[in-house]
Amino acid sequence: MIQFGTGGFRAIIGEDFTRENLELLSLALVRLIREKGKESEPVIIGYDRRFLSDIAARWIVCVFAAEGIKTHLVDYDAPTPLIMFEVMKEKVSYGLMITASHNPAEYNGVKVFTSGGRDATEEVTDEIEAQIARIQKPDIKSMEYTKALECGLVTVINPQNEYIDSILNVIDRESIKKRHLNVLLDPMFGVSKTTLQTILLTCRCNVEVIHDRHDTLFGGRLPAPNSSTLTHLSQLVVQGKYDLGIATDGDADRIGLIDAAGTFIHPNDILVLLYYYLHEFKGWKGAAVRNVATTHCLDAMAAHFGEKCYEVPVGFKHISSKMEETDALIGGESSGGLTVRGHIRGKDGVYAGALLVEMLSVIGKPLSEVLRDIHRRYGSFSMSEFDCRMTDRHKEELKHLLFEEKKVPEFGVEVDRVSYLDGCKVYFKNGGWVICRFSGTEPVLRIFCEMASETEAEKISLVFRKFLNL
Missing domain, CATH: 3.30.310.50 (Alpha-D-phosphohexomutase, C-terminal domain)
Known part of the structure; x- marks a missing residue:
C-alpha cells in the first residue's frame, strides 16, 4: 500500500516499506516520466543513514535501468537538501530521496522532488498513485546494479562541494570570521555533519560534534530536533561555554537551536529571528509564508514591514508553491523547516544553520535578548x-x-x-x-x-x- 502524505511516502520497514512496493513506486514514476515526455533526462537519487536506505536506492535505480531511464546516484548518505539542490542545478524534472526524515527508526520512505528542487505537489503524487493502481506485478523488471553501471544507465555523482559552495557564496563569511564563534553541532546520528561542519570551519568557527556515528536506531531517540530530544545538547552547550548549539533532524532538512544559556529556541522563534534579521539587517524585502500551525508573530512582523504573511496547509510543498507565486522572502513551519528566497525551493537545515550563525555574528547580542526586543515590538506569542x-x-x-x-x-x-x-x-x-x-x-x-x-x-x-x- 503506497500513499503519499505531507512529506512523501513513509511506512514501517517490512510492512509497507518493502522491495516490492519500492519497485512498484519506481515503475509508476517511470511511466509518469514517459507520459510527460521527460525520459531523456536523468533522475537524481539519494539516500540517508536509515536502515535499508542505501539498499533501497539500488532497488530503485535498477528498475529505472531496466526501463532505460538514466539515474544519477549520490552513493553516500547525504542531506535531503543536497539532493534537492542537485535536481535544481541539473535542471531535471525529477528526483528521489530515500528517507523518513524525523520519523521513528522503524520507518523509512521516499520523497519525490520536481523541477527546481521542490517537493512534489499533490497533483504529482496523485498521478504517481494513479499509475501504481494500473501496474501488474509481472510488469516490474529490474537490471543487475553492476550491469546498469556498465551500461551507463546509472552514474554515481558527488555534488557535495557545489552544494557547500552554494551556501558559502550567499552568507556573510567575513562577519562570521570576525566573531570566532564556538559551535556545538548535533546531527542526531543523521547526515549534516560533513556539510555544516565544513561550512562553519571555512568561516573560522570552532566546531565540535556529538552524536555523529552511524546508528540506524538514532541513539534510541526520535531524530527530530525539539525541546525534549535536545536536552543533552543544551547541557553540553552550557558546560562547554559554546556560543550556539545546532541540531538537525535525520535527513538534515529541519533545524533545532540552543542558545548560549542552554535555552531551546523554538522553531517559531527561529523563523521570527531570521525574518527580522533578513529584513532589518540585510535589507532583503518580501512577504512571509507559514503553515496553519505556525506562529502569527510572522503576520504582525510582516504587517509592520508593509508586507503580507500567507497561510497555507501543512506540507512544505504548499510553502514552496506560495513562495514562488508571491516571491516571498522566507517560508517555514513550526517543526523546524524553512527556506529563504534564492536558495532551493525546499527546507534546508544546513543552510538555516549557516544563516543563523551569520545572524548571531552580525547582531552580536544573545538570541534571547533579540527575541525579547522582537516581542516588545510586535507582541507576545x-x-x-x-x-x-x-x-x-x-x-x-x-x-x-x-x-x-x-x-x-x-x-x-x-x-x-x-x-x-x-x-x-x-x-x-x-x-x-x-x-x-x-x-x-x-x-x-x-x-x-x-x-x-x-x-x-x-x-x-x-x-x-x-x-x-x-
Missing part, C-alpha cells in the same frame, strides 16, 4: 503543543466529530472564525488561535495553540483535549 497517537478507529471517530458534524468546544474566548483549510483551526478575536489536525506522516493527532501567554495557551489546548476525550 506563546505556543502550546500536544501530540496523541491514534488508532484508525479513533481517528475516524474524531474526523466525523470535527469535519462532518463540525463541532468545537466552548473555549471561554470570543471566536472570530473557524477554518478547515487543514484540520480544524479556531481563530479568536484576541488574536490567538488553536488547531487540531492529523499528521500526514504518522498516526498522530496534533493540537497547537498560540495565545499571549503560555498559561492561556495551555488552558485553551486543555479545553480542546477534554472535548476530544484525549
Whole structure:
C-alpha cells in the first residue's frame, strides 16, 4: 500500500516499506516520466543513514535501468537538501530521496522532488498513485546494479562541494570570521555533519560534534530536533561555554537551536529571528509564508514591514508553491523547516544553520535578548503543543466529530472564525488561535495553540483535549 502524505511516502520497514512496493513506486514514476515526455533526462537519487536506505536506492535505480531511464546516484548518505539542490542545478524534472526524515527508526520512505528542487505537489503524487493502481506485478523488471553501471544507465555523482559552495557564496563569511564563534553541532546520528561542519570551519568557527556515528536506531531517540530530544545538547552547550548549539533532524532538512544559556529556541522563534534579521539587517524585502500551525508573530512582523504573511496547509510543498507565486522572502513551519528566497525551493537545515550563525555574528547580542526586543515590538506569542497517537478507529471517530458534524468546544474566548483549510483551526478575536489536525506522516493527532501567554495557551489546548476525550 503506497500513499503519499505531507512529506512523501513513509511506512514501517517490512510492512509497507518493502522491495516490492519500492519497485512498484519506481515503475509508476517511470511511466509518469514517459507520459510527460521527460525520459531523456536523468533522475537524481539519494539516500540517508536509515536502515535499508542505501539498499533501497539500488532497488530503485535498477528498475529505472531496466526501463532505460538514466539515474544519477549520490552513493553516500547525504542531506535531503543536497539532493534537492542537485535536481535544481541539473535542471531535471525529477528526483528521489530515500528517507523518513524525523520519523521513528522503524520507518523509512521516499520523497519525490520536481523541477527546481521542490517537493512534489499533490497533483504529482496523485498521478504517481494513479499509475501504481494500473501496474501488474509481472510488469516490474529490474537490471543487475553492476550491469546498469556498465551500461551507463546509472552514474554515481558527488555534488557535495557545489552544494557547500552554494551556501558559502550567499552568507556573510567575513562577519562570521570576525566573531570566532564556538559551535556545538548535533546531527542526531543523521547526515549534516560533513556539510555544516565544513561550512562553519571555512568561516573560522570552532566546531565540535556529538552524536555523529552511524546508528540506524538514532541513539534510541526520535531524530527530530525539539525541546525534549535536545536536552543533552543544551547541557553540553552550557558546560562547554559554546556560543550556539545546532541540531538537525535525520535527513538534515529541519533545524533545532540552543542558545548560549542552554535555552531551546523554538522553531517559531527561529523563523521570527531570521525574518527580522533578513529584513532589518540585510535589507532583503518580501512577504512571509507559514503553515496553519505556525506562529502569527510572522503576520504582525510582516504587517509592520508593509508586507503580507500567507497561510497555507501543512506540507512544505504548499510553502514552496506560495513562495514562488508571491516571491516571498522566507517560508517555514513550526517543526523546524524553512527556506529563504534564492536558495532551493525546499527546507534546508544546513543552510538555516549557516544563516543563523551569520545572524548571531552580525547582531552580536544573545538570541534571547533579540527575541525579547522582537516581542516588545510586535507582541507576545506563546505556543502550546500536544501530540496523541491514534488508532484508525479513533481517528475516524474524531474526523466525523470535527469535519462532518463540525463541532468545537466552548473555549471561554470570543471566536472570530473557524477554518478547515487543514484540520480544524479556531481563530479568536484576541488574536490567538488553536488547531487540531492529523499528521500526514504518522498516526498522530496534533493540537497547537498560540495565545499571549503560555498559561492561556495551555488552558485553551486543555479545553480542546477534554472535548476530544484525549
